[in-house]
Amino acid sequence: QQQVxxxxxxxxxxxxxxxxxxxxxxNTAFDYFPWYQQFxxxxxxxLIAIRPDVSEKKEGRFTISFNKSAKQFSLHIMDSQPGxxxxxxxxxxxxxxxxxxxxGTKLIIKP
Amino acid sequence: xxxxxxxxxxxxxxxxxxxxxxxxxMKGHSHVYWYRQLPEExxxxxxxxxxxxxxxxxxxxxxxxxxxxxxxxxSILRIQQVxxxxxxxxxxxxxxAPRNEQFFGPGTRLTVL
Numbered sequence: 001q002q003q004v005x006x007x008x009x010x011x012x013x014x015x016x017x018x019x020x021x022x023x024x025x026x027n028t029a030f031d032y033f034p035w036y037q038q039f040x041x042x043x044x045x046x047l048i049a050i051r052p053d054v055s056e057k058k059e060g061r062f063t064i065s066f067n068k069s070a071k072q073f074s075l076h077i078m079d080s081q082p083g084x085x086x087x088x089x090x091x092x093x094x095x096x097x098x099x100x101x102x103x104g105t106k107l108i109i110k111p
Numbered sequence: 112x113x114x115x116x117x118x119x120x121x122x123x124x125x126x127x128x129x130x131x132x133x134x135x136x137m138k139g140h141s142h143v144y145w146y147r148q149l150p151e152e153x154x155x156x157x158x159x160x161x162x163x164x165x166x167x168x169x170x171x172x173x174x175x176x177x178x179x180x181x182x183x184x185x186s187i188l189r190i191q192q193v194x195x196x197x198x199x200x201x202x203x204x205x206x207x208a209p210r211n212e213q214f215f216g217p218g219t220r221l222t223v224l
Binding site: 004006032034041042043044045046049089091097098099100101103104 | 115142144146151152153154155156159167169170202204206209210212213214215216217218
């Protein structure tokens with residue numbers, strides 16, 4: 001019940017394309033869903049986050065779509081750029097600490 | 112305007128030795144969290160501390176691991192009698208308040224020989 005399942009494990013997208021990463025959860029008590037971006041050798045950095053009272057949140061080229069009934073949320077990166085190549089993690093929490101993390105998606109944007 | 116600082120960045124220990132990892136939170140942050148990341152995996156919560164208090168250590172192994180966040184100075188994660196399975200990246204995060212965004216440090220990569 002505490003798991004967050006993330007897919008795909010790796011993703012290759014052409015420059016300018018849309019990158020889509022999906023996550024699913026079981027615990028309906030979760031009320032905070034952040035996405036983190038991590039570059040090799042660095043710590044994770046918060047990209048965008050959503051709470052379950054909204055179905056979509058957009059910040060620049062990054063959009064979170066949230067489906068409460070399906071217990072799924074996804075990250076969309078529009079107009080993907082080589083600089084977006086990184087590992088992306090979804091996470092979930094019901095207290096905004098003790099984040100429960102997905103396993104990560106290694107994203108490669110081909111020029 | 113420094114972010115979360117961790118040191119050392121890389122630490123090599125032989126089996127049976129002690130590892131001490133330090134974390135200085137962002138200025139003004141009094142909430143610290145430690146996570147462990149194994150290769151190709153997501154982070155796993157270990158412990159949440161406020162100044163001088165352990166709030167939640169449910170993710171920390173019962174033996175050999177301890178954490179503190181003293182009134183003065185950095186937070187310390189201590190691993191006694193390290194084993195090869197302790198090899199991982201250890202990340203510290205800090206926040207202004209419990210339900211606020213967590214800012215992560217660059218991590219300490221521990222290798223146990």
